[in-house]
Amino acid sequence: MxxxxxxxxxxxxxxxxxxxxxxxxxxxxxxxxxxxxxxxxxxxxxxxxxxxxxxxxxxxxxxxxxxxxxxxxxxxxxxxxxxxxxxxxxxxxxxxxxxxxxxxxxxxxxxxxxxxxxxxxxxxxxxxxxxxxxxxxxxxxxxxxxxxxxxxxxxxxxxxxxxxxxxxxxHPWEFIRGLVHSDGCRITNWTVRLVGGERKRYEYPRYFFTNKSDDIRQLYCDTLDKVGVEWKVTRRGSDPYNISVARKASVALMDTHIGPKY
The missing domain is CATH 3.10.28.10 (Homing endonucleases)
Structure with missing residues (x-):
């Protein structure tokens, strides 16, 4: 700054x-x-x-x-x-x-x-x-x-x-909530794994925040760090526009303070 x-x-x-x-x-x-x-x-x-x-x-x-x-x-x-x-x-x-x-x-x-x-x-x-x-x-x-x-x-x-x-x-959670409500979402991801020779489908919730501004994404990530939410950068094509929160404990924390759009 x-x-x-x-x-x-x-x-x-x-x-x-x-x-x-x-x-x-x-x-x-x-x-x-x-x-x-x-x-x-x-x-x-x-x-x-x-x-x-x-x-x-x-x-x-x-x-x-x-x-x-x-x-x-x-x-x-x-x-x-x-x-x-x-x-x-x-x-x-x-x-x-x-x-x-x-x-x-x-x-x-x-x-x-x-x-x-x-x-x-x-x-x-x-x-x-x-x-x-x-x-x-x-x-x-x-x-x-x-x-x-x-x-x-x-x-x-x-x-x-x-x-x-x-x-x-x-008021970090209010700031995060505003960013998620504008350029974020809570979705349900799924994957298929072999368990005992059988293919089973697993679903899990995940938060995404997508913004083209490096500065705004950094503000989001810095605030997530302050409240103890783990995140990682995922790419949309060749551009690192997405910030993902997928770890179970961090998703639970986000659910407590943010939740899906309504």
Whole structure:
């Protein structure tokens, strides 16, 4: 994980004060655009210039209490199936998490997590073919999800800010659950073995997590290590996109805290 010192932060603020855009500062200093946005929000908040802070009560700008368990789960969902967009006709960006209609309980859990993390904002569901986009608008999405940036997640660096890592460390199972609910599954594998000359079929449960981003897979694996779950990398073709949990004790642990999608 990369930490940015106070000198880099001040340099970013000085560049913005001189007229540089957040995107330009991000490129020049090699700092994620969400981090630049967060630094600017915090600087404005300290001077009492953060617009609408008293209305939105952003945890990062105003110090409002945050439901950290819900945030850890929502962060996992965002890293898997979420994205932040701002269309030209809208003044405020939106966070969208795509949830399949075959798992209505998962959709409800996503909706509840958004409401807990953004209690001042309305959460809605937009119907699509076979799924719904669970959606919330907020001016402070970049504060809460500094991983936002141009391009696909697997084509750019994804790392947690120190404050996010502290939340994940305190609520690891919620983070794992969000990642599994977005890009994971629990399946039943089977194999055939010869026992006493007879072919017998054996079935066993297994968890898979599939994501093209090396960084997101590493976050998943690091968190599995912290809760004592054994895992291994399996390949989809020539690409190591899959993380498998198949050992009996680890599957039982995952079943206790995660379970199949519902």
């Amino acid at each position: 990369q930490f940015h010192g106070s000198e880099v932060r001040q340099r970013a603020l000085d560049l913005i004060a001189s007229g540089a855009t957040n995107a330009e500062v991000s490129r020049r200093l090699a700092v994620p655009p969400g981090t630049v946005s967060y630094w600017l929000h915090m600087d404005r908040s300290k001077r009492g210039e953060c617009p609408g802070a008293h209305q939105t009560r952003c945890p990062r700008c105003t110090g409002r209490e945050l439901d950290e368990a819900a945030y850890s789960y929502l962060l996992g969902l965002y890293l898997g199936d979420g994205h932040i967009v701002q269309y030209s006709q809208h003044r405020v960006p939106s966070l969208m998490i795509t949830c399949g209609d075959v798992w209505p309980g998962l959709m409800d859990a996503c909706h509840a997590a958004m409401e807990a993390v953004f209690p001042d904002n309305s959460v809605c569901r937009v119907r699509k073919i076979g799924c719904h986009n669970v959606k919330v608008y907020s001016k402070h999405l970049w504060c809460m999800f500094p991983q936002h940036g141009p391009g696909k997640k697997h084509e750019r660096r994804i790392e947690l800010e120190p404050w996010q890592q502290q939340i994940v460390d305190a």
